[in-house]
Amino acid sequence: MSEVFEGYERQYCELSANLSRKCNSASAITDSEQKKQKFSEINSGIDEADVLIRKMDLEARSLQPGVKASLLAKLREYKADLNKLKKEFKRISSPNAHDELLESGIADIHSVSAEQRDRLSMSVERLNQSSERIKESRRTVLETEELGISILEDLHQQRQTLLHAHNKLYDVDSAIDKSKKVLTTMSRRITKNKWIVISIIVALVLAIILILYYKISHG
Numbered sequence: 001m002s003e004v005f006e007g008y009e010r011q012y013c014e015l016s017a018n019l020s021r022k023c024n025s026a027s028a029i030t031d032s033e034q035k036k037q038k039f040s041e042i043n044s045g046i047d048e049a050d051v052l053i054r055k056m057d058l059e060a061r062s063l064q065p066g067v068k069a070s071l072l073a074k075l076r077e078y079k080a081d082l083n084k085l086k087k088e089f090k091r092i093s094s095p096n097a098h099d100e101l102l103e104s105g106i107a108d109i110h111s112v113s114a115e116q117r118d119r120l121s122m123s124v125e126r127l128n129q130s131s132e133r134i135k136e137s138r139r140t141v142l143e144t145e146e147l148g149i150s151i152l153e154d155l156h157q158q159r160q161t162l163l164h165a166h167n168k169l170y171d172v173d174s175a176i177d178k179s180k181k182v183l184t185t186m187s188r189r190i191t192k193n194k195w196i197v198i199s200i201i202v203a204l205v206l207a208i209i210l211i212l213y214y215k216i217s218h219g
Contacts, residue, residue, distance in 0.1 A: 005059045005071055006133055012052040012078060013126045016085065019045045023088050039093050046089060049082050081122070 022042050029035040053075070060071035 002059055002063055002067070002071075005056055005063075008052050008056045008059065009074075009078075009126075012049060012056065015045055015049050015052065016078075016081060019049065019085050019089075023085065023092060027092050039089075042089050042093075046082070046086060049085070053079060053082060 019042060022038060022045070026035060026038040026042065029038060056071070056075055056078070060068050060075060063071065
């Protein structure tokens with residue numbers, strides 16, 4: 001479900017329950033100024049409820065068909081609830097409301113109170129349901145955050161492992177370079193020594209030849 005819709009729904013349920021309480025208390029007010037002030041508050045609340053209904057309607061119609069259908073069905077219940085509130089407010093705020101209450105008698109008063117209690121109970125129940133959905137959404141968000149943190153920690157560990165491996169490779173490369181330098185130096189020394197040995201052998205051969213030549217010529 002849309003979190004935006006749930007936010008509007010929660011506001012509406014709280015407002016509806018508050019309006020039901022105000023309508024119930026307004027019927028018992030005898031002071032004209034207090035009653036006028038209470039009626040003004042109820043009227044403003046009904047206007048605010050109308051705005052929330054329109055917002056929920058717009059939000060519901062912007063969603064996928066499957067979700068939209070269920071939200072619009074729920075919205076029809078809220079509209080019916082708001083219409084009852086409007087009728088109740090119109091009844092208690094009419095100029096002849098006091099006389100009508102007296103004429104209707106105690107039975108009618110009990111009937112109205114029962115209806116208001118039912119509407120209040122329904123609003124509270126919807127508010128509780130909305131609160132549970134919000135809690136569930138929050139739990140899902142927290143679980144997602146924990147999963148994201150765990151993934152980030154794993155990625156950090158993998159990065160550290162890769163950096164460590166990279167450093168080892170760098171050390172190995174350095175060792176190989178040093179080995180190459182040593183081998184090159186040794187190769188040069190071996191080549192140099194080889195020429196020295198060859199030169200000595202050549203010198204010895206020439207010396208032997210000269211000695212033999214000297215003996216033969218003076219023999």
